[in-house]
Amino acid sequence: MALTPSKINTFTFLKLPSAWWCGVRLKYIDEKKAITTVKHKWMNQNPFKSMFWAVQGMAAELSTGALVMNEIQKCGKKVSMLVANNKATFTKKATGRINFTCEDGELIADAIKKTVETGEGQTCWMKSVGVNQDGVEVSTFHFEWTVKVKG
Numbered sequence: 001m002a003l004t005p006s007k008i009n010t011f012t013f014l015k016l017p018s019a020w021w022c023g024v025r026l027k028y029i030d031e032k033k034a035i036t037t038v039k040h041k042w043m044n045q046n047p048f049k050s051m052f053w054a055v056q057g058m059a060a061e062l063s064t065g066a067l068v069m070n071e072i073q074k075c076g077k078k079v080s081m082l083v084a085n086n087k088a089t090f091t092k093k094a095t096g097r098i099n100f101t102c103e104d105g106e107l108i109a110d111a112i113k114k115t116v117e118t119g120e121g122q123t124c125w126m127k128s129v130g131v132n133q134d135g136v137e138v139s140t141f142h143f144e145w146t147v148k149v150k151g
Contacts, residue, residue, distance in 0.1 A: 003029060003070045012062070019058040029066050032105035036063040036128075039097045051094035053139075057086070060128035060141035063102040067126070068145055071105070071112045078150040079112060084123065085144040094130065094138040102128040112147050121148035 008026040012019050022044040028035040036059045038044065044055040061083065072079045104126040111124040123146050130139040 003066065003073060005029060008062075008066050008069070016058075016062075019062065022055045022058065024055070024059045024062055026062060026066055027099070029070060030105070031070070031109070033101065033103045034063045034066045034070075034105070035102075036060070036066075036100045037097060038100075040095045048093070049095070051098065053088070053090065056090075056094055056098065056100075056130055056139050057088065057141060059098065060088075060100045060102075060130060060139070061086075061143055063100045063128045064104065064108075064126040064141075064143045064145065067102060067105045068108050068112075068147065071109050072147070075112055075116055077116050079115065080146075080148050080150055082146050083143050084146045087142045088139060090139045092132070092136055092138045094132065096133045098130045098132055098138055100128045100130045100141075102126055108145065108147070111145070115147050115149050119149055121146055123147075 005026040038059040040051040046052040111122040115122045128141045
């Protein structure tokens with residue numbers, strides 16, 4: 001059974017409460033793409049009247065991590081997942097509603113397939129781009145996910 005935004009958002013509430021309280025939500029997921037959303041508000045702002053970079057990072061990471069979790073569930077094996085590295089670029093103040101989109105589902109599907117076949121850990125860089133309501137890019141995050149079959 002595929003993961004849904006409702007299931008991931010419940011998971012976020014239970015296992016990632018800081019992201020949930022800051023307003024991070026999964027809006028859409030399929031095999032290739034995931035979209036998260038977060039709105040700038042008092043709870044998640046920085047002193048410069050924009051969204052704190054770490055809140056953007058949580059939303060960006062969830063857009064990649066939801067794809068990883070979805071592929072792990074589909075493969076039917078126990079696979080560990082961990083972020084090994086990340087990079088970020090900020091190009092505009094993040095105000096209003098920001099949507100983060102990751103379209104790297106095929107990349108992580110290949111990495112998980114390979115770790116299941118070989119038993120060796122794999123790494124995969126995934127990109128998430130954050131845009132505001134006007135469609136203007138505010139930040140881009142890259143996460144290096146490591147996956148490995150357990151046991």
